[in-house]
Amino acid sequence: MGEKVLMKGNEAIAEAAIRAGCRYFFGYPITPQSELPAYLARKFPEVGGTFLQAESEVAASNMIYGAAGAGARVLTSSSSPGISLKAEGISYIAGAELPAVIINIMRGGPGLGSIQPSQADYFQATKGMAHGDFSLTVLAPSTVQEAVDLTMEAFEIADRYRNPVLLVGDGIIGQMMEPVEFKEAIDPDELPKKEWATDGAKGREPNVINSLALEPEDLEDHNMKLKAKYDKMKEEEVRYEELYTDDADIIIVAYGTTARISSRAIEMARKEGYKVGMIRPITLFPFPTDIINETADRVDDFLAVEMSTGQMVEDVRLAVNGKKPVHFYGRTGGVVPSPEEIVNKIKEIGGEK
Amino acid sequence: MNEEIIMAGFGGQGIMLMGKLLTYAGMKEDKEVSWMPSYGPEMRGGTANCTVIISDKRIPSPMSSKPDSIIVMNLPSLDKFLPKVKSGGTVFMNSSLIAEEVTRDDVKVIKVPANEMANEIGNSKIANMVMLGSFVEEKNIVKPETVKESLEKVLSARNQKLIDLNVKALEKGKEFK
Incomplete structure (x- = not known):
């Protein structure tokens, strides 16, 4: 780890991407994340x-498709409406x-919404990004330092599973400044070669990057292969933090x-x-279902707190499975909810003390 | 120790920089720190503000609904943030631009004629540093030396030549507490 520096979340994520060996960015500016592309442009x-600032988000997401196919570590960033376009x-x-x-x-929605902090894209991130049977690994940092660490890890996870990784923050994570330390930078030339990449077929069989499979049986095989990958993520990538869960x-x-x-x-x-604890999902997909289910055996109530009208709460209910x-x-x-409002809700659940 | 400060003023009064400098100094002294700007569709001539938190413990939220102190550089900022100050908290106000009196008697009020002092030093733009000098002296959360040492890191490359002037303004602010 290096020296502590004070950085905005957006800029720190950009720096982390550089340190992870990312050398390609395609995107389009949108508040509250524009400091991220601005930092990389510099x-x-x-x-x-x-x-490259593309002519639109749709173009940018197809540019990352191309760069990723050629084997590059590639990044794009946006905020809610822009992500819909990239879907x-x-x-x-x-x-x-x-x-x-x-x-x-993330910012407030639907539509153009607002530019203030929000978590209303949970469903989009974890379930309904776009058509077809697929999932993204979804990481949700709660500090600038964690945003940095998870951004560097996101590239590793993406390479490990050959799957896109989505990191979600909100306007606060993007805009706030906190002290951060960066890990050693990775030299992109030292990264393992991607044997499947379309980076020139001289002297070998051509590689094919494609998402079209017209034979239903072939596509079903492919879908099952993808599912096996997501199942493996559920086995190996679940991350969460516990706070006061013991009592x-x-x-x-x-x-x-x-x-x-x-x-x-x-x-x-x-x-x-009031004896209150917390389970903080760090991965939203895969969701920390098991720990929530196990904890349900010894606590009385669960309370999901979100900046939305209630999205992640559905996954909490599935995990609790009717136990509590x-x-x-x-x-x-x-x-943004205040601590006082949350305390009032806790009192409502816990009754008079 | 947990100190939550909201700093506010007109866009262009150096509010964000004042906040960053204090945050940086806190970090340098190994405290937990956060800096959160207001962002959004602000009106020209409206208020810009940032929230700085310096603490011995992990900072839960970078926002503050009940700040311990406010540093207000103009009247709209005083009007907006005075009701939020914790009872027993401190209001640092730029008396060069705010003639009005503070309407609460449960807060300590420190009047700093920041623009006049800045003009005296020879640069009207460093009224923010006069205010910060007063805050640092009064609240004793970070050492004045650390704030001065942090200037080099926080000021942009083109403003490095202004470090001495900033130090002078920070010194001047000490007189008001």
């Missing part, structure tokens, strides 16, 4: 990278089994910024005698 020329390309990338990293610094009666499930705010609410509620009540508290549209 820094990529120094490291021999290619920064078509992301489906092709997943279908063609290509590694790429996508950043979504808790109520477990909050929250990710990203709302997990930070919830941790303050937990401290406040504990002072008043699952409550919900959310603010949305760019409104």
Whole structure:
């Protein structure tokens, strides 16, 4: 680890991508993530990278499709409406089994929505990005340092599974400054060669990058192969953090910024005698289902806190599987919940103390 | 120790820089720190603000609904953030631009004629540093030396030549507490 520096989330993610050996970025600016491409536009020329501001998000996502097919570590970033535009390309990338990293610094929606922090793209990220049977690995950092570490790891996961990885933050993670330390930079020339890449077929059989399979049986085989990959992710990539789960009666499930705010609410509620703990999903797909299910055997209630009208709460309910009540508290549209509001909800669930 | 500060003023008064400098100094002293700007469709002539948190413990949220202190550089900022200050908190106000009195009696008020002091030093743009100098002296959260040492890291390359001037402004602010 190097020296501590103070950086904005968006810029820190960009720096982490460079350190991960990423040298290709295709995107289109949108608030609240524009500092990310701006940083790369400034820094990529120094490291021999290619920064291209595409004519649209649709074009940018097809450019990452191309670069990923040629074996490059490639990044794109956007915010909610821009990710919707990139969705078509992301489906092709997943279908063609290509590694790429996508950043979504979420803002209020639907439509153009607002530019303030939001977590209303949970369904999109984990279930409905685009057409077809596919999943992305979805990472949800709650600090700038974690955003940096997960961005570097995202490229590894993407290569390991040959699957796009989506990192979701919100306007707060993107805009805030916190101290960060960076790991040693990876030299892209030292990365293992991707034998499947379409990088010139001289002296070998041509590789094919494609997402078209007209024979239903062939496509079904391909779909089952993809499913096996997602099942393996569920076995090996689940990440979460526990806080005060040992003695808790109520477990909050929250990710990203709302997990930070919830941790303050937990401290406040504990002072008043409410035994509250938290499970913070770090991977939204694969979701930390098992730990939530196991915890349900010994606690009374669950409370999902989100900046949406209730999306992740559905996965919490599936994980709890009817063992205990699952409550919900959310603010949305760019409104950020306060710790006090969460404490009130805890009191409502826990009753008088 | 957990200090939450909202700094606010007109766009162009160096609000963000003042916040970054304090945050950097906190980081240098190995404290937990966060800096969060207001972002969004702000009106020209409207208020810009940022929230700085310096703490001994991990910072849960980078936003503050009840700040311990506010540093307000103009009247709209005072109007907007005075109601939020914690009871017993401190209001640092730029008395060069705010003639009004603070309407609460449960907060400490420190008036700093920041623009006049900045003009006296010879550069009206460093009123922000006069304000910060007063804050650092009064609140004792980070050492004044650390703030000065942090200038080199926080000021852009083209403003490095202004370090001495900034130090002078920080010193000037000390007189107001």
